[in-house]
Amino acid sequence: MGDFNLALVIVAIVVCVLVFLFNIYLLVNYQHPDDANQAYFPKFVVVLGLSIAAISILMLPADVANRQACRHAIYNGACNFTLPMRDLWLAIYIVDAxxxxxxxPFAMFYYEGDQDKSERWQADKKCLIIGSITTAIVCALVLGILYVRGLTCFMISRVSAELFTTVVFSRKEQLFLPAYSFIVWS
Known part of the structure; x- marks a missing residue:
């Protein structure tokens, strides 16, 4: 079982490296020619965001493969050598948030304010910080209000039926069977 988990760790590391390299390739290939050799922080944020998005999607098959390690466990401690997927999911969600x-938002305000390097840069830094803090406060308020007031009551009705019901139709009724089934369905 340890060999399987070692292979899973190696595959996970290789896939993460390939995802980062692919996103760097996308950024270099599709960036605007005027942005070549400048604005490195927003480019890093773009590569990191795309990579986290791809890794969060690719973690689902890794979670399934990790759970399969315990399926054929010969001894009881075999599941102790699996990847800590709960912690990895939590880390991905926190990094994503x-x-x-x-x-x-900070990178967007930084990129917009980085256009001219004049004496206005000090004022632009203040706008950058104010814009980022305002965005964080608005997002925190919206999420907080939705979390606190987000109670929904659903009306649930229980429906039960027999597993198989047999209905016998005559020859003439079989002609109208598609229309009848549509009416019953809707």
Whole structure:
């Protein structure tokens, strides 16, 4: 079982490296020619955001493969050598939330304010910080209000039926069977 988990760890590391390299390739290939050799922080944020998005999607098959390690366990301690998927999921969700609510808005304001390097740069830094803090406060308020007031009551009705019901139709009724089934269905 340890060999399987070692192979899974190696595959996970290789896939993460390939995802980062692919996203760097995408950024270099599709960036605007005027942005070549400048604005490295927003480019890093773009590569990191795309990579986290791809890794969060690719973690589902890794979680399934990790759970399969315990299926054919010969001894009881075999499941102790699996990847800590709960911690990995939590880390991905936290990094995703920090990127969405703090880092990406900061990078956007930074990129917009980085256009001219004059004496206005000090004022632009203040606007950058104010814009980022305002975005974080608005997002925190919206999420907080939705979390606190997000109670929904669903009316649930229980429906039961026999597993198989047999209905006998005559020859003439069989002609109208598609229309009858549509009416009953709707």
């Amino acid at each position: 920090v990127l969405v609510f703090f880092v990406i």
